[in-house]
Amino acid sequence: xxxxxxxxxxNFEELLSAIxxxxxxxxxQAIELGRWENGDRLSKEQVELCMQAxxxxxxxxxxxxxxxxxxxxxxxxAKSPAKETRH
Numbered sequence: 001x002x003x004x005x006x007x008x009x010x011n012f013e014e015l016l017s018a019i020x021x022x023x024x025x026x027x028x029q030a031i032e033l034g035r036w037e038n039g040d041r042l043s044k045e046q047v048e049l050c051m052q053a054x055x056x057x058x059x060x061x062x063x064x065x066x067x068x069x070x071x072x073x074x075x076x077x078a079k080s081p082a083k084e085t086r087h
Contacts, residue, residue, distance in 0.1 A: 012051065012052075012056075016053065016056050016057060017051065018033050019057050021051060021061075024054065024057050024061075027050045027053055027057075028054055028068075030042055030046075030050055031047060031050050031051060031054065034047070054068070
């Protein structure tokens, strides 16, 4: 953050370092609903920026299993029926 006394981040990395788990959760909810907490609609650009921030936060703070879209391929294989082989 800059030394002018405000808390505005100067770049994307500073912004990411300021994201708390609570903010991360609110960003995900805003993306899901298409609206901010106050009811205002997210613009297309805001959706894209929120998604970038959520993905970057996930990469730095969550395990593979905690990330959005994670598929446990081991469990998936264990649950699927054995494939029949045709002769």
